[in-house]
Amino acid sequence: KKEKVDFIVLLTQSEPELNIEILEKYPEINAVLAEEKSEKYNFVTYVGEKPIVSPQGNMGSIVKIDIFKNKDGKIKQSLEFLPVDSSVPSDKEMLKLEEFYKEKLDRDLGTVIAKNNVKLDSGFGENHHARYEESNIGNLIADAYKNHFNTEIAFMNGGGIRANIESGDFRLRDAISILPFSNKVGAFKYSGKTIVEALEHGVSSVDKKAGRFLQVAGMEYSYNPKDEVGSRVSNVTVNNKPIELETIYTVALPLYIKNGGDGFQMLKNTVGTVEIDSEKNIDSDIFIDYVKKIKVLNPKLEGRIVVK
Template identity: 35%
Template sequence: MRPLTCLVWMVPTVLLACNPAARRGRSHEPATSTAPAAPRVCPEQDARLPAPDGFAPAFVVLHLNDIYRVGPARNGVAGGLSRVAALIQRTREEERLPVYIVHSGDFLFPSLESDRLGVERMVAALNFLHDRLQEGEPATRGELLVVPGNHEFEKKTAAPLVKALETSRFRWLGSNVKLRGDAAGVAQKVEPDALLTMGGVKVGFFALALAEGLDKAYVEKADRANYASLAHERLSALEARGAELLIGITHLEMTDDMALARTLKAEHPRLLWLAGGHDHSCMYSTSGALVTKGDSNAVRMWRLRFGRDARGAPAVQPEMLALTTEDATDEAYDTQVWKPTLAQLETLFPDFNNPIGQARVPLEAREQCVRNVETNFGNYLTDLMRAEPGAPKADIAVLNGGLLRLDDRVQGPLRGEHLERTLGFPAPVCRVRLTGDAIRRMLENSVSGGYGEGRFLQVSGLKYSFNRERPPGSRVTSVQVLGGPQGAAPLEEGRSYVVAANSFIATRDKEGRAGDGYAMLADGEQLGCGTDLKKLIQEDLQRRPRGIEPRTEGRITEEGSPPAHCPAPEAPPASSH
């Protein structure tokens, strides 16, 4: 059995060391390091921390973010809302306190369930959790609150979001979200803040959505420069209404969350916690107010006890939980939500639960990885694209990380589900003839955005280095083309090369827009589009009954001092489904 990993916290002035007793009876040694001043990556095992001196808990909050499926992750052995539903009941029985959930955004899209079955399936999953929170004795009842993430506004039309708002029983908050146009009829469903009595404590909530995601005709545009002023306005209003403890629910980048935690904590000492989303990996910060983020699909999540310390001041006791096969699932959730959804998916995709291949090594397809660094899964796919039969032969292949929506790390049996969740829409492989100068500009576009952007390219047939500390447009420091008669050779800016790319970035849409800003690809000499990437994967897996084992090869190197975008998790547990 894995040992429990230790953490040390400062929240907000009480040093918290590791608890000698784990949630499941695991033991460990106390930590001695000081509180981190920068975001820290979560350990792989549970980390339960002791309470501040004289701590009297009043209520419990479970923290979720970025949930893209109704069922579990990692071939069924990790995460999933069925385990969260069971955790609600277990927490209620253990604590005898009100239990709440805050969801920090992104659940409608890019969910395969929403894309192919409608948003009702993901809404039904969260409605089930909300109803679970409303059950039991009055003293232990809670509710579910969400802030919309950028993917709630993914579709051009308002209809999916309107349907979700109309059918949800949980509470939506968005201090910077103002619906209009076709969504004006449900605008009142998104509240700017909330003041709840939780376990006898008056708790005020504000919520911020990612400004860049509020870019559709049915929602007013927002400016990230206004995050702090909006939050200050809502917090001041909540304090005036008698809030004793303050919480923010955010779907922002971690850098913005940390800046808010420091600024707002200084102005509003009762602010204890920012429940963050948008980043898909578990992390935390204690610089200012506590900031937490969990893994997507609840592989690792947070449970926090709130109350008062010996001085009567608001206090929090955080705990990180890794949901695995050791955690129970909720039979009613499986019967009412997951199994009916699975039946629909199996009807739509006959191979959804059938084996289609084997991964002999873990395939790295987590979003924070494919959008930031070279991955073995990205290498596998771009190698297939470069080798696609046809003329002229491709020298280089690229695909944008935003194309890959599996957001998981999979080893062992590969099923139809993995393929469908990876590519939720057609991705024919197109060939374009580009000059070396255009290829360099293509790579500059890949790395000139912020961390985690979908424009980041996975590549085949070349290797390059870049440095984000340099100005956008001049970050690529070296490029070599591979596979020639002399092996690796410097990119020649005046020479032409054939580039294979997925159609989203290789062509323009009906409105003349180039996907993810790749105008240099769309404006190159178009040589035609061929086989869809999904078919290439299926055919390759059939040719390799013993399985695939792609590796990283140093194709992409980030210079300078980049953060750990893609923390290596522990060896995965044995596959089961």
């Protein structure tokens, strides 16, 4: 506003209701570019004449916004979704580069690192069930974090799991497709009270399949989605014993949620850090090391999370 711009675009990774609330509160914003709501469809919602735009996920489409300033100074805009698929011709020089790196990546990422006996299923691109219930792939990732940092507990936010993998040879590319963002992971000390608050926050928006839902290792919990938000979680145990609110526990978790991402403000309240010898802290690196170590993947649903 200080620079007297004509058009303000807001980039968000927020829930649709919050985007609407922001547009209503800050009328000087002209458009919102939001995260995808589907891997198959485009979505646009208007607040007055101002759009909240969600293109198709996984780069299935992009949105083009044309902005016009009339002689009277009024701004108008129009938008269209453009598919990103085989109908888009490749630039010839870029295609050569693409083919060179694709061949190299296929060679490097095709390395078999384990045998996978079951489908690793997060529901990604389908029902996204890792965002509201226990998943075998969530268990495997959380186990990897717990093993690497030698903690009592580990968390993995369900929204960070980005693939399903069929049984068979488990290759390097499979691990990276599951955890593609190179997010960092760390280990910290939390009170039992803070851990329960985090679990409550994780189940607070399961009806919207929000990515904050927590897959876990080293603990179990139950929740009832029909109960009031903030009072949904029960039967929390750590190492098969009821959690003690004043006891301090060690927890491995993505730094994204530790630093307050997905609304986990309570996870900023650490009471210490867990130090280990390894300098590795990238999620996919930790996961790959664990997969190589156990050699055979056979994760099961173990009742870590019970939906009432």
